[in-house]
Amino acid sequence: MNIIVKDLYFYYKEGEDVLKGINLEFDDRCTAIIGQNGAGKTTFVKLLKGLLKPKKGDIFIKGLNTKETTVAKLASIIGLVFQNPNDQIFKNKVLDEVMFGPLNIGQDKNLAFENAKKALELVALLQKADENPYDLTLSERKLISIASILAMDTDIIILDEPTIAQDFISREKIKNIIKKLKEEGKLVITITHDMDFVAENFERTIVFNQGQVLLDGPTKEVFSKEDILKTAHLEPPYITQLFKRLGFSETVLNLEEALNYKIL
Numbered sequence: 701m702n703i704i705v706k707d708l709y710f711y712y713k714e715g716e717d718v719l720k721g722i723n724l725e726f727d728d729r730c731t732a733i734i735g736q737n738g739a740g741k742t743t744f745v746k747l748l749k750g751l752l753k754p755k756k757g758d759i760f761i762k763g764l765n766t767k768e769t770t771v772a773k774l775a776s777i778i779g780l781v782f783q784n785p786n787d788q789i790f791k792n793k794v795l796d797e798v799m800f801g802p803l804n805i806g807q808d809k810n811l812a813f814e815n816a817k818k819a820l821e822l823v824a825l826l827q828k829a830d831e832n833p834y835d836l837t838l839s840e841r842k843l844i845s846i847a848s849i850l851a852m853d854t855d856i857i858i859l860d861e862p863t864i865a866q867d868f869i870s871r872e873k874i875k876n877i878i879k880k881l882k883e884e885g886k887l888v889i890t891i892t893h894d895m896d897f898v899a900e901n902f903e904r905t906i907v908f909n910q911g912q913v914l915l916d917g918p919t920k921e922v923f924s925k926e927d928i929l930k931t932a933h934l935e936p937p938y939i940t941q942l943f944k945r946l947g948f949s950e951t952v953l954n955l956e957e958a959l960n961y962k963i964l
């Protein structure tokens with residue numbers, strides 16, 4: 701198992717629990733975590749990454765208890781792409797930025813260079829390697845921040861709101877990156893408010909609500925439970941809702957499924 705979360709509690713201020721008894725296991729399935737603002741999603745992934753430590757309960761990343769493992773050690777196993785690339789980017793050359801992570805976890809210069817090049821190729825921004833990240837568009841900066849994490853070659857990659865401020869082309873790039881990471885056997889977890897993105901790319905969906913897990917299962921199953929989602933102020937993708945309103949019994953997740961739907 702990649703990640704095991706046992707009876708996890710966390711608060712920033714004593715007496716005001718933000719996470720309340722989370723029990724989860726993560727295998728290799730690409731997993732989306734959804735939930736309304738303040739549900740505890742970002743706090744949860746910061747705990748996975750070891751940036752915060754459980755107040756109660758334990759988290760095991762590839763068998764390592766985050767309470768007993770340094771952030772530096774965890775950084776070679778689990779990468780987190782922040783929601784806002786400006787929180788992550790601080791070098792004034794794209795290549796240096798993307799090489800920083802690999803060098804920081806102990807890769808030698810040649811390997812870090814090769815990994816950075818590979819990651820920039822994957823996000824199709826190798827031609828910008830010598831530019832200043834702050835001369836790029838926000839959408840490109842987001843891709844640079846993704847490349848920085850990919851270059852570290854961690855087994856687990858967490859993407860916090862990857863589709864925010866992304867145009868169609870960048871969205872497609874992100875989709876392809878996730879597909880490629882999945883093929884390489886990596887675990888991809890995302891936090892997102894973008895239900896179409898979840899329906900198109902993620903096999904499993906976990907719904908957080910007020911610091912607890914409300915739903916967890918195959919994405920199709922989760923999006924079929926419209927009434928429960930409503931209690932967390934969430935809605936399935938419009939295409940899913942449309943097919944349901946039209947009276948089709950099977951849950952349709954995306955346009956491709958809709959176009960291939962066989963009416964008996």
Ligand SMILES: Nc1ncnc2c1ncn2[C@@H]1O[C@H](COP(=O)(O)OP(=O)(O)OP(=O)(O)O)[C@@H](O)[C@H]1O
Pocket residue numbers: 712713718735736737738739740741742743744
């Ligand atoms: N550094 C912090 N100090 C104090 N409280 C915090 C801190 N970070 C988050 N919180 C609080 O913890 C709760 C959960 O926040 P969190 O950011 O984990 O939720 P979220 O589900 O990721 O929300 P969003 O979708 O808006 O990113 C919120 O009530 C928030 O105000």
